[in-house]
Amino acid sequence: METTVEKLEAMFQKSEADLDYIEKRLKLDFANNAAENGSAPEENPVVLLENLMAIKARYTALCSEVKEIAAAQKESVDSIRQNLNSVMQLIQQVQQTADVEVPPLSELEQQAAELLGAAGSPSTAEVAPPTAASSQQPPPSCATGDFEDLSEAMLEAVPVSIRGDVTLADLNTFYRQLQQHFSTTKSGSLSVQKMKQLNMSVSEAKLKTLQHLALLTLDRKGCVHLPTPGPC
Incomplete structure (x- = not known):
């Protein structure tokens, strides 16, 4: 030309x-x-x-x-x-x-x-699906006040579209707050509004991340429920 x-x-x-x-x-x-x-x-x-x-x-x-x-x-x-x-x-x-x-x-x-000098065609290999969260979840501790922290591998198993920019430290802090609350109260559910009143570091990304890892469930009203641990 x-x-x-x-x-x-x-x-x-x-x-x-x-x-x-x-x-x-x-x-x-x-x-x-x-x-x-x-x-x-x-x-x-x-x-x-x-x-x-x-x-x-x-x-x-x-x-x-x-x-x-x-x-x-x-x-x-x-x-x-x-x-x-x-x-x-x-x-x-x-x-x-x-x-x-x-x-x-x-x-x-x-x-x-x-x-056109493109950077190269994308790999056509299928990306391996993330490991099931239930297989990575550590067994819940039966001792009162003894909580298991989440690992880096568990956080990375959650898609970025779900976890966003949540860090492992912030997620563990929030998860411990939930476990401490449910271990010291008889309430089976906890609303987001109540979490804010209790000064918990709650966010939508953290809730969805823990839900993806099957560490909590959300009902239709948006209230949080933690799975009931089995007998020790």
């Missing part, structure tokens, strides 16, 4: 130079011969010069249009390349955080990706 544009520009520059030379030559001939020889109206050098000037202006306009088209095409290709790279990265993130199998690119799509 760039080579073609350069050739066209060279042709236009040569045409402009030729037109300038013809214009000067005609003016010189007209000045020398106008007084000696009569000319027919259609052969008047002035008319010819006007036509040449119009042609020259048209060549200049065409040259500008070619440059604008080349610039617009380059901008479009760059935009498509950026969007394609963003889509590739998004697909890779989805594969890493969800149990999704993305079909491989077709031959035509692969050629387009290579032509």
